[in-house]
Amino acid sequence: MFDVVEITWVDPSGSLGSLVAAIKNVPNSDDLVETVTLYPPPEGAPQTEEEWLALPEDSPYVDGPQIDELSASARDALAEVEDSRLLEVARRWTMDPLCPFRDGEDVVDLVEELVALARRAKESDELLYCWWITG
Template identity: 55%
Template sequence: MGAFYEYYRAADHAAATSRPEHSREIADTSRGVPEFDVVATKWIDPEVALGQLVAFAGRVDYSLGLVETVELYPPPEGAPRSDEGWHALPEDSPYLAGPAIAALPAQARDMLAGVDDARLPMLAEQWATIEEFSHFTADEDEFMLSLTKELVGLARRAKEHDQLLYCWMCL
């Protein structure tokens, strides 16, 4: 099945974690599933792949802690504290099966939001060269530009509304 990462903006942590079992991409207001401004990706994790885009955007060196997320769901304070506790969890526990929600730092949002439109094509080309995308072909250049524009646009809207970026993950 693979990993799915959905980046979205929300007013606060409570709004971001509303109905955590549901994809952020699919809204069902009749069932209480809120609608989010979201960019869905399949394989762009926040700390490595997105972290490198943030580094390129901010013109800083990439390091693993650059996009240090804060885990919100499942709540860290409810996680088992011992091996026995982990082994006692039911198979469908969100601590084992997901999904998970994390907040991205405001610095990451601001670095993406601050990219000048004229730099977007060069930024997408640079991002496409990272090791995690080595299986891509030249045919996917347009996709990378589109994705870069979507993520930068999401960051700009989040900053404009004084919101943070969040990542809903299903691994």
Template identity: 50%
Template sequence: MYDYYRAADRQAAMVEPDKGRAGSASPAFDAVDAKGIDPGVILGQLVALIRDEPYDLDLMRTVSLYPPPEGGPKSLEEWEALPEDSPYKEGPCIEELPADVRDSLASVPDTQLADLAERWGQIEEFFGRPDEDYLTTLIVELRDLAERAQAEDQMIYCWTCV
């Protein structure tokens, strides 16, 4: 599960990290439930399509906020020693998306929505053709979230639960 949301700052983004951000799970956040749309690959490919450039893994240089990276395991041995319910293993996780990603999402004109949804729906990570109406709606929701974040000088965050 991936919820994209905006927040005033990193501290506000990490309030109640165990709770989802979209829907009735946490009405305090302006959020989009993006289901299986991860930030690094699937959303990254949408951003590449918006920018009309080749997709690259480095496109989405997110900043991990939760669980705190400074407390995370530094070796395989430390990883294996973590309890099974450790947030480092199980989540949830919170990442901050780069400002240029927010700005790219906010820049999508209505005239490009259908074309973007059609091309995005062709990526292999979807494992088959998703419904283009759903993708169009999702692009609009992400664009509108990004526009509101821009207007308030906020960042977009991704809450992930495995």
């Protein structure tokens, strides 16, 4: 059994990166949440435009799913945010254009869930993973 938080419209480098930026109080950037793609395997990915165009419609390289391993620094940013800052972080996150949510109250609950998940992962010396649909 996996310890999960189910979220729609959150991807590792975009919207999750904007949450990490809100936590760290820094501008969002593409390298804030480093990931390693585990599936589909990068070594099997098409290399040319012709190979991409030749993929069948149901190829995971076209529509996913994709599984990414998040860096320890992303996990730690989530795990180490102080509880007293969660409302502020949620508000900052909703102001970022990459955040898919606008209702601050529901976002606080989501941020709390993500922070709790990250804390459990850190305590167990585990990383976080994101399973998402790419297409």
